[in-house]
Amino acid sequence: MITLTVNGAEHKLDVDIRTTILDALRDHLGLTGSKKGCDHGQCGACTVLINGRRVNSCLTLAVMHEGDEITTIEGLGEPGNLHPMQESFLHHDGYQCGYCTPGQIVSAVGMLGEVKDGWPSHVTGDIAHGGADLSNEEISERMSGNLCRCSAYPNIVDAIRQVGTTGKGAV
Amino acid sequence: MKSFAYERASDPKAAAAIASRAHARFIAGGTNLLDLMKIQVETPETLVDITRLPLKEIAEADGGLSIGALVTNSDLAADERVRRDYEVLSRALLAGASGQLRNKATTGGNxxxxxxxxxxxETNARCNKREPGSGCDAMNGFNRILAILGTSDKCIASHPSDMAVAMRALDAEVETLKSDGSTRRLTLPELYRLPGDTPERDTNLEAGELITAVRLPKPLGGTHIYRKVRDRASYAFALVSVAAVIGVENGRMETIRLAFGGIGTMPWRDARVEEALIGEAPSAALFAKAADILLTEAKGHGENDFKIPLMRRVLPAVLREATGVAA
Structure with missing residues (x-):
């Protein structure tokens, strides 16, 4: 029996030792917003926040995260009370089929936190001194762990940049 | 995935003791191990969870840094001291994997x-590293990403890490704790093994031996470059890479550290290359000679033949950028 804290609520779960966070969310807690794309950490569709940091939930075991704060797409917002990033994806049409979208949105929220903390990226010019701007190049690099097979990338980048620069999802 | 016993270690000594059991593995970030367990390339009987051990600090030590083995790749890349004094390490880390993976992956695990x-x-293929004595299908197969230096007739697997290439350039050493409670410090050429006849062993670590920290010597100054050439702009392994720390004084190269990724069966460095450059005035002819020395024993296996001319161009390009010498 393990205890997981998901979107602020504690859950006691009787799971096989091999259960990943992703499978615990989807199969045991009915939180199917986090998607299983590749199940190998390559596509990012399963991205959740653990203690505020974005990670691939398919590549970590539930048993290793007792006591940690897990936030899924369902915990960011819900119909009628959307997170700005969810609003912005709607406004900018940042998807086509929608399968990668929850992972894109959760990842983008985590990514903006990293930018706010001054983390550099591979394309940041002066990493010894600088923080980063939110250029298209920076957003693309920082979001490279989230694949979109429909290739809705231009609108995804627009949606993220709007939230990153204005804090608002709706125009 | 095959099932396993799970143990959460309470302190490093207990972790090393548990992990000295047969078929046990440490797990920290798990981003590579769980991936391999899902396809049953790794089938540990015991997983020792070390994520709650107090090995997450970056501290100043002996004029350099001591980096806890559980510091994540993200935290290490973002650390102000690393960005200022060991920029090549930040650059290498940021060139590897994705944001999500760097948030999980640890220094020791990398x-x-x-x-x-x-x-x-591919468990249906022959692989001496996965199954000793079975053969090597890579030798005459799809070997585009594989090694051209340090190979043997048993194995041509390339080492995938970017971080370790920068660490090799910086003369990093790993500190370990053995299951008997003793500690030791290993340079990277002491940590890693060439494949030879035993490609199944990547390192010289003993059963249960835990990497607890990485030590970086005092900063070298100079210009830091990590140049990575890959098949797409982000989130791909290196075809070839160069980690360089170059200091020029009075028109001569007085500091030279060069390590290489993608070409070797371990994070690669060749003292002959640095000896050819140290104390010399930078010039295009000298840079070409350095690349020739590096690639003297290089051997392609068909698909990866291109790495030889590619590195012959990338190393001089990095040296030109670091020294300001025109092509």
Whole structure:
């Protein structure tokens, strides 16, 4: 029996030792917003926040995260009370089929936190001194762990940049 | 995935003791190990969870840094001291994996990640690293990403880490704790093994031996460059890479550290290359000679032949950028 804290609520779960966070969310807690794309950490569709940091939930075991704060797409917002990033994806049409979208949105929220903390990226010019701007190049690099097979990338980048620069999802 | 016993270690000594059991593995970030367990390339009987051990600090030590083995790749890359004094290390980390993976992957685990050779992953193929004595299908197969230096007739698997290449350039050493409670410090050429006749062993670590920290010597100054050439702009392993720390004084190269990724069966460095450059005035002819020396023993296996001319161009390009010498 393990205890997981998901979107602020504690859950006691009787799971096989091999259960990943992703499978615990989807199969045991009915939180199917986090998607299983590749199940190998390559596509990012399963991205959740653990203690505020974005990670691939398919590549970590539930048993290793007792006591940690897990936030899924369902915990960011819900119909009628959307997170700005969810609003912005709607406004900018940042998807086509929608399968990668929850992972894109959760990842983008985590990514903006990293930018706010001054983390550099591979394309940041002066990493010894600088923080980063939110250029298209920076957003693309920082979001490279989230694949979109429909290739809705231009609108995804627009949606993220709007939230990153204005804090608002709706125009 | 095959099932396993799970133990959460309460302190490093207990972790090393538990992990000295047969078929036990440490797990920290898990981004490579769980991936391999899902396809049953790794089938540990015991997983020792070390994520709650107090090995997450970056501290100043002996004029350099001591980096806890559980510091994540993200935290290490973002650390102000690393960005200022060991920029090549930040650059290498940021060139690897994705944001999500760097948030999980640890310093110790990054050193110990396994090769991305397709035949190591494909359990229907022959692979001496996965199954000793079975043969090597990579030798005459799809070996575009594999090694051209340090190979043997048993294995041509390339080491996949970017971080370890920068660490090698910086003369990093790993501190370990053995299951008997003793500690030791290993340079990277002491940590890693060439494949030879035993490609199944990537390192010289003993059963249960835990990497607890990485030590960086005092900063070198100079210009830091990590140049990575890959098949797409982000989130791909290196075809070839160069980690360089170059200091020029009075028109001569007085500091030279060069390490290489993608070409070797371990994070590669060649003292002959640095000896050819040290104390000399930078010039295009000298840079070409350095590349020739590096590639003297290089051997392609068909698909990866291109790495030889590619590195012959990339190393001089990095040296030109670092020294300001025109082509």
């Amino acid at each position: 050193f110990l990640q396994r090769t991305r050779c397709s035949y190591f992953y």
